Amino acid sequence: MAHILVTGGAGYIGSHACKALERAGYIPVTYDNLVTGWQDAVKFGPFEQGDLNDRSRLDEVFAKYQPAAVMHFAALSQVGEAMSQPGRYWANNVGGSLTLIEAAVAAGCLDFVFSSTCATYGEHDNVVLDENTTQLPLNAYGASKRGVENILRDFEMAYGLRSVIFRYFNVAGADPEAEVGEFHQPETHLVPLMLDAIDGKRDALTVFGTDYDTPDGTCIRDYVHVCDLVDAHVLGLKWLEEGKGSEVFNLGTGTGFSVMEVIEQSRTVTNREVPYSIGPRRAGDCTKLVSGSNRATTELGWTPTRSTMQQMIADAWRWHQTGHYDR
Ligand code: UDP
Structure with a gap:
């Protein structure tokens, strides 16, 4: 069974993704620094504590599990905080993702599923928000996610990294079996x-x-059930496995x-x-x-x-x- 490295697997969406991956026959390996995640949400595969900015720890985890792909959820995600502390968003979301992407490429793990956001689009009057809409983020959260999208494109050209980028609209709901659910501290949603x-x-x-x-x-x-959202990620993984190449998908209804x-x-x-x-x-x-x-x-x-x-x-x-x- 293939291992999938799930960054942020102890968080809201990541923990639901781990459950979906386990059901689909994969072994989800959670990589999480527990700053906003919860260790008791890691129920469906091994847990490795670590920070995105810690390259040697990432190298160790890639060597241990030799994952077939990365699903990258770990990020700071509060718009209000991003407005008041933009530096944290650039350091964690962009700097941390860059370190992760470099570690993945060095380990030869070239299939990458990324959690992006509709906040990368920003404000558009009377414009349908599709994947070709100009990205004009209004806040450092959206800007940091767009930055990672750009890194993924550059790394595809340089190293052949293939990515499925999901631009989430609003995620809500919980596992109907209530094994995992949403809990942020502080809560802003x-x-x-x-x-x-x-x-x-x-x-x-x-x-x-x-x-x-x-x-x-x-x-x-536009609200999407977290279980529907993570199902799309499993499909995204299969898309990459089938060699269909890099693509961007909105996830909204x-x-x-x-x-x-x-x-x-x-x-x-x-x-x-x-x-x-x-x-x-x-x-x-x-x-x-x-x-x-x-x-x-x-x-x-x-x-x-x-x-x-x-x-x-x-x-x-x-x-x-x-x-x-x-x-
Ligand atoms: N919202 C609100 N009160 C709150 C939290 C959120 O009115 O205490 C509004 C917020 O302005 C937005 C919507 O609810 O229009 C969804 O906000 P949330 O923070 O859940 O997600 P976001 O859209 O920021 O990703």
Whole structure:
């Protein structure tokens, strides 16, 4: 069975990816520094603690497992923090990824699946966001991810590194079996903050701005169930194995939900009121991010089956109620 090096395998998306990889017959090797990840989320393969910037540790892990491919999830991913501490984003997301990519090439591991983001597109009025949309990131998070995309292209030309780049829209939900789920510390994402507010574990949710140019004035996002998202990664791995070459895929459903719509759906699913107040805009937020592409469906054969807002909230709520949040 082939080993796959999963950076960030102790995090939200990475841990779900490890479960999907194990089910698909691979051995996921988690490489994580545990700064934002959780060791108890590593359940589906070996764990190697290490930092992306630690080249000798990476060399050791590549030599030990000789992975067939890398899935690179590990990154700092908070837009607000990226605005106030951009240097951390460039050092960790770009510097760390460069070290990882160099280690992969040196080890002869030339298939690479990368977590990028729709935040690389930035603000576009009335433009369908497909993979050819100009990338004009509004914040250091999006800029750092675009930087890594550029490194991957350069390394393909120089060393033959093949990459599948996934530009995620908003990821939500949890493993329906609640073995893993979403837990960030600090938490900044809409769905978990809202579930905490419903449950009285946090103060009321603050809605960041109601003066955007959208029907109800709140930002619109395209939400994808984390299990659908990681299924695309397994397909991306097979795409590389079949020698289909480097490609970029948006991962979104094409349906947008405003913050107020997500609140309303949560009220319906949980049958509980969502305490919230209206606050100012959050720096770095785009008005609307919705995928206008179905390349992942037509070319990769990806069919999101769980990405209704109801199912995402129901699965996140089930995970929430397991008490994993009470760390
Ligand atoms: N949001 C909000 N209150 C919060 C957290 C998020 O109103 O406490 C909004 C945010 O402005 C954005 C949407 O919810 O429009 C999704 O934000 P999140 O941080 O979950 O993901 P992002 O879109 O930044 O990747």
